Amino acid sequence: MPKFEFPPSIRSRPVYGTLEARPGKHHLMVADADGAEAILDVATPELMAKTHIIYIPKGAVFTDKLRALKPAQFYEGPSYAASLQRIRHVLQNAHMGLQIYLAGTEGLMGQAQNEAMQAGYPHTAIQTEHRGSIARRMQCVHCKGITEDVETDPFVCAHCGLNLFVRDHYSRRLAAYQGVCIDAEDPGNVPEAKGIYE
Amino acid sequence: MTLQFNDETFRDDYSFHNSQRAIDRFPFPFHEDSYMYSVNMEQHRGGPADSVYEKRFDVDEHYVAEMRDRAMVLADDPLRCQCLPHMTLAGWDLLELIMVSKSEDYPDLFELHRDGDTWRWVNKPMGIDDTFTFMDETTLPYGPMEYITRQAQGDFCVLDQRDENLWMDAGMITTQADWSLDFDIGMNFFEWHAPVPLAHEKGIFVRALKFLLNIQQGAPARRLNWTMTVNPLLDTSPENYHKWGIQKTSLTPENIGSKQHLRVELQTFFRLPRSNALVFPIRCYLCSFQDLMTKPKWGRRLHRVIRDLPDELATYKGFIDNRPMMLDYLSQFDDGLPTSLGVFADTDTEPPLQK
Ligand code: HEM
Numbered sequence: 001m002p003k004f005e006f007p008p009s010i011r012s013r014p015v016y017g018t019l020e021a022r023p024g025k026h027h028l029m030v031a032d033a034d035g036a037e038a039i040l041d042v043a044t045p046e047l048m049a050k051t052h053i054i055y056i057p058k059g060a061v062f063t064d065k066l067r068a069l070k071p072a073q074f075y076e077g078p079s080y081a082a083s084l085q086r087i088r089h090v091l092q093n094a095h096m097g098l099q100i101y102l103a104g105t106e107g108l109m110g111q112a113q114n115e116a117m118q119a120g121y122p123h124t125a126i127q128t129e130h131r132g133s134i135a136r137r138m139q140c141v142h143c144k145g146i147t148e149d150v151e152t153d154p155f156v157c158a159h160c161g162l163n164l165f166v167r168d169h170y171s172r173r174l175a176a177y178q179g180v181c182i183d184a185e186d187p188g189n190v191p192e193a194k195g196i197y198e
Numbered sequence: 199m200t201l202q203f204n205d206e207t208f209r210d211d212y213s214f215h216n217s218q219r220a221i222d223r224f225p226f227p228f229h230e231d232s233y234m235y236s237v238n239m240e241q242h243r244g245g246p247a248d249s250v251y252e253k254r255f256d257v258d259e260h261y262v263a264e265m266r267d268r269a270m271v272l273a274d275d276p277l278r279c280q281c282l283p284h285m286t287l288a289g290w291d292l293l294e295l296i297m298v299s300k301s302e303d304y305p306d307l308f309e310l311h312r313d314g315d316t317w318r319w320v321n322k323p324m325g326i327d328d329t330f331t332f333m334d335e336t337t338l339p340y341g342p343m344e345y346i347t348r349q350a351q352g353d354f355c356v357l358d359q360r361d362e363n364l365w366m367d368a369g370m371i372t373t374q375a376d377w378s379l380d381f382d383i384g385m386n387f388f389e390w391h392a393p394v395p396l397a398h399e400k401g402i403f404v405r406a407l408k409f410l411l412n413i414q415q416g417a418p419a420r421r422l423n424w425t426m427t428v429n430p431l432l433d434t435s436p437e438n439y440h441k442w443g444i445q446k447t448s449l450t451p452e453n454i455g456s457k458q459h460l461r462v463e464l465q466t467f468f469r470l471p472r473s474n475a476l477v478f479p480i481r482c483y484l485c486s487f488q489d490l491m492t493k494p495k496w497g498r499r500l501h502r503v504i505r506d507l508p509d510e511l512a513t514y515k516g517f518i519d520n521r522p523m524m525l526d527y528l529s530q531f532d533d534g535l536p537t538s539l540g541v542f543a544d545t546d547t548e549p550p551l552q553k
Binding site for chain 2: 010011168180181184186187
């Protein structure tokens with residue numbers, strides 16, 4: 001799948017790079033769905049011998065290819081929530097100089113990056129590469145509910161049911177973009193939903 | 199003079215009102231007939247007698263009612279006040295700054311008696327008389343920042359300074375112009391300003407940050423910002439926008455004079471001594487169009503500023519749809535005469551309206 005070029009945006013919006021192998025004794029790679037391709041691209045036998053991969057397929061079929069890389073440790077998680085305890089465990093028990101690689105959707109990278117920062121890793125130890133879906137993790141500013149994988153603008157809050165427009169304003173602490181009621185000044189006047197970058 | 203505190207509301211029946219004194223001292227934000235973002239900062243070292251610039255923390259007739267409104271906002275949504283764990287010391291710094299300033303500047307309203315670490319704080323307008331141990335959180339009913347900002351008009355951002363940047367790591371935000379502390383907490387100066395149009399491109403935030411990083415203890419600074427609010431609603435939060443947004447559509451040519459308010463923020467910046475944090479009080483003043491129009495200079499000028507304001511700013515400030523109606527109203531108070539420079543109304547020298 002070709003990489004999506006995000007259009008230029010405001011200063012709170014994260015920017016992602018391209019994973020590159022860094023020197024280090026221990027490496028943690030967390031990816032979801034098409035993020036696997038970024039791992040496949042960066043993998044070398046030498047790197048994989050020191051790497052723990054945590055992969056959340058979300059319906060994609062890269063598990064066999066990732067296993068074939070022979071990483072030191074491999075875990076396939078059914079969801080991010082299910083993988084979280086393992087991610088925390090690795091972050092907390094890792095030795096100095098752990099290198100962290102995150103790849104896939106913005107929601108996955110944002111949340112995992114947050115865990116790493118909270119565990120005390122400097123952002124310089126964390127690399128990110130966006131692959132696959134451009135869906136966003138959104139927080140409704142009204143009810144505070146998070147809606148995962150929002151692909152359209154506007155969208156309906158999964159929690160309070162308000163029609164929300166998708167802002168570019170992004171909170172790293174919440175690992176989410178902000179959704180704000182779109183028809184507050186004209187109830188019921190909701191434009192037709194379009195893909196976020198269309 | 200002794201202050202009379204208004205019994206008034208900033209919601210429901212909106213009984214908020216300004217006395218003649220409050221109108222006379224309203225911090226009209228335009229020093230010329232046009233407006234654009236700039237690095238508009240100056241030292242906060244007093245100002246004309248009885249102006250809002252005179253004291254470190256201005257206390258006016260709305261004090262008690264504003265504190266009542268804040269308590270209601272917090273009861274509905276406690277996340278309007280947040281303090282990341284490393285900011286507690288800055289909270290004590292802020293408590294000290296406000297208690298010392300208010301007791302010195304308004305000795306008839308506030309008293310601070312210090313005996314070592316045992317402090318007695320008397321807030322007469324709010325009927326508070328508390329004794330506590332400075333730096334011991336367990337002796338106060340709230341954390342130090344929340345305790346003191348429940349007794350101080352305006353919003354407060356407390357910024358940690360590190361990595362050559364400022365970080366919004368604590369705040370009491372209940373009278374905000376449509377931004378969310380809960381969303382922005384933990385962001386740096388450029389991130390929380392991300393939604394502002396045009397100013398990044400003009401390099402304003404780079405220069406402003408440089409200025410702020412160098413603010414020294416005892417040498418506070420200030421600036422004005424402004425927006426528009428329909429009805430004297432303090433809590434124009436994004437959290438509640440789905441409830442108050444509709445009020446913007448209630449303007450008519452008949453009610454615009456009383457309903458449309460110019461909302462001005464007197465923003466100040468103080469360095470805090472122990473934590474080296476920066477505190478950013480954002481004091482909100484509201485004035486209805488009809489009260490503003492009693493000053494001929496302000497009437498002339500407001501019309502010209504709103505007429506010529508770039509669309510990006512009118513959109514960001516949320517009044518682009520109402521601008522035509524505002525201009526119909528305001529143009530009645532613009533006779534085309536020149537205006538004197540500076541923000542003050544100059545009622546003794548500016549000619550009355552010539553139409
Ligand atoms: C450290 C103290 C400061 C804090 C905490 C702060 C905070 C904020 C926030 C939260 C917003 C709303 C952004 C949004 O739309 O979500 C804002 C807007 C803005 N800020 Fe600041 N700010 C600070 C200092 C400054 C300074 C020194 C300047 C100087 C130029 C400045 C210029 C602006 C401008 C021009 C806007 C847009 C306001 C409007 O058009 O209504 N800020 N600020």
